[in-house]
Amino acid sequence: MPTTITEPAADVVILGVGYMSGVIAAELSIASLNGGKNYKVVAITKGPYWDYVNDFSTTKYDEWGVGLGRKYDSPLPLQSATIRNTPYQFALPVRRYTMPIQYHALGHGVGGAAQHYGGTMGRQGPWGYTQYSSTIARYGAPFLDTVNPHSDLEDWPLTYAQYEPYYVEWEKAHGLCGDYNGSATNQPSDTGYPWMSVNYPLPPSPLTPIGQSFQTATQALGYHPFPHVSALASQPYINQYGVPVNPCVYDGYCGGPCDYACETGAKANAAYRTIPAAMKSGNFTLVVNGFIFRLDTDTASGLVTAARYYDPQGNVHIQPGTVFFNGMWGYNMIRIMLLSGIGAPYVWNSDPTLVSGSVGRGPIQGNKRVRNSLEHGRQRVSCRERGRWQCGHL
Numbered sequence: 001m002p003t004t005i006t007e008p009a010a011d012v013v014i015l016g017v018g019y020m021s022g023v024i025a026a027e028l029s030i031a032s033l034n035g036g037k038n039y040k041v042v043a044i045t046k047g048p049y050w051d052y053v054n055d056f057s058t059t060k061y062d063e064w065g066v067g068l069g070r071k072y073d074s075p076l077p078l079q080s081a082t083i084r085n086t087p088y089q090f091a092l093p094v095r096r097y098t099m100p101i102q103y104h105a106l107g108h109g110v111g112g113a114a115q116h117y118g119g120t121m122g123r124q125g126p127w128g129y130t131q132y133s134s135t136i137a138r139y140g141a142p143f144l145d146t147v148n149p150h151s152d153l154e155d156w157p158l159t160y161a162q163y164e165p166y167y168v169e170w171e172k173a174h175g176l177c178g179d180y181n182g183s184a185t186n187q188p189s190d191t192g193y194p195w196m197s198v199n200y201p202l203p204p205s206p207l208t209p210i211g212q213s214f215q216t217a218t219q220a221l222g223y224h225p226f227p228h229v230s231a232l233a234s235q236p237y238i239n240q241y242g243v244p245v246n247p248c249v250y251d252g253y254c255g256g257p258c259d260y261a262c263e264t265g266a267k268a269n270a271a272y273r274t275i276p277a278a279m280k281s282g283n284f285t286l287v288v289n290g291f292i293f294r295l296d297t298d299t300a301s302g303l304v305t306a307a308r309y310y311d312p313q314g315n316v317h318i319q320p321g322t323v324f325f326n327g328m329w330g331y332n333m334i335r336i337m338l339l340s341g342i343g344a345p346y347v348w349n350s351d352p353t354l355v356s357g358s359v360g361r362g363p364i365q366g367n368k369r370v371r372n373s374l375e376h377g378r379q380r381v382s383c384r385e386r387g388r389w390q391c392g393h394l
């Protein structure tokens with residue numbers, strides 16, 4: 001019979017163990033990175049801790065199972081999404097994955113979506129951090145409203161130069177491969193390119209014959225092609241957390257629409273870069289196959305006090321903590337907050353003074369008008385269409 005189990009309180013509780021959570025886990029559980037403090041860190045994720053040898057080395061070549069069965073993705077019986085094209089449609093849960101990544105291949109287990117991502121990586125250049133101020137400086141303040149009325153474009157809180165040291169740490173942790181970024185000067189004064197204070201830790205992967213042809217052709221046209229930056233280790237190496245990493249074997253079964261996982265651990269993700277370091281720290285507890293369904297909050301302060309999750313037997317575990325890191329990936333992060341009554345849901349209105357709330361603002365892209373919609377967000381639909389949709393869900 002399912003029971004409720006209250007776990008010992010932790011200093012930090014990490015929700016979901018994907019890419020971002022891995023960094024938080026390593027940085028907070030290793031005492032030497034925190035002035036000798038032994039913070040107790042608990043991380044909870046649905047799904048397993050994938051073992052690249054046993055789980056991927058032979059079974060990943062199952063094209064049907066990986067591409068259509070989506071055996072490394074979030075299982076739909078555990079959690080599905082509902083999809084509708086307009087607000088008038090009845091939202092039905094997705095019951096079967098189809099090709100290609102039609103219903104975003106959500107992460108499942110330690111490493112999250114990056115277990116089967118493409119590994120394309122790199123840096124956003126200086127302009128990306130000042131899109132608002134750079135645009136209005138060049139085209140004038142009214143310009144943005146002509147392109148996208150009520151645009152809510154903003155600059156990032158820091159500049160590229162301020163982010164640059166963190167890029168360097170990230171690249172060392174995950175073993176990025178590349179050869180600078182094609183900047184002519186590689187100086188902070190070059191605002192067109194992401195200049196770098198140090199090069200990527202690993203060299204770029206060897207060019208394929210197609211890559212060589214492309215390089216030759218574009219150089220002949222006067223361009224300056226530079227190697228694509230990748231998070232698939234081109235050489236064996238050990239990162240700053242002491243985690244050893246195997247290189248890529250170039251088998252061709254990698255990212256792309258088929259979502260192949262990596263059988264050597266070369267494809268950077270939390271499972272093979274950061275979580276092993278947290279596990280060694282002595283301060284870290286990993287809970288796998290735990291499905292988080294609610295966050296408890298303190299009624300007076302509104303702060304989160306505990307995470308509730310199901311184990312595979314259906315028992316409910318309550319994990320109290322002081323600090324909570326929500327790393328369940330975009331939609332799930334917002335969903336768990338809304339389910340738990342945290343914050344005010346973002347509600348768009350074409351009149352900016354009537355916009356309310358903030359939870360879910362970014363992914364909803366509420367500043368964009370739905371095609372054929374009225375200014376106030378109502379959908380203009382014909383009676384025929386409305387009838388068809390209604391029939392569809394009766």
Ligand SMILES: Cc1cc2nc3c(=O)[nH]c(=O)nc-3n(C[C@H](O)[C@H](O)[C@H](O)COP(=O)(O)OP(=O)(O)OC[C@H]3O[C@@H](n4cnc5c(N)ncnc54)[C@H](O)[C@@H]3O)c2cc1C
Nearest residue numbers: 016018019020046107109112113117118119120292328329
């Ligand atoms: C096919 C594909 C290709 C991609 N290619 C690239 C690429 O080339 N380059 C690039 O930079 N990015 C790429 N991405 C995106 C990249 O993988 C993601 O941005 C990144 O993994 C997100 O990290 P995250 O930590 O936010 O979430 P995730 O890595 O998705 O981790 C979320 C974690 O939360 C867990 N979780 C979710 N809900 C619950 C719950 N209710 N209870 C418990 N645990 C939960 C999941 O199991 C998972 O472990 C790709 C993604 C996909 C799917």
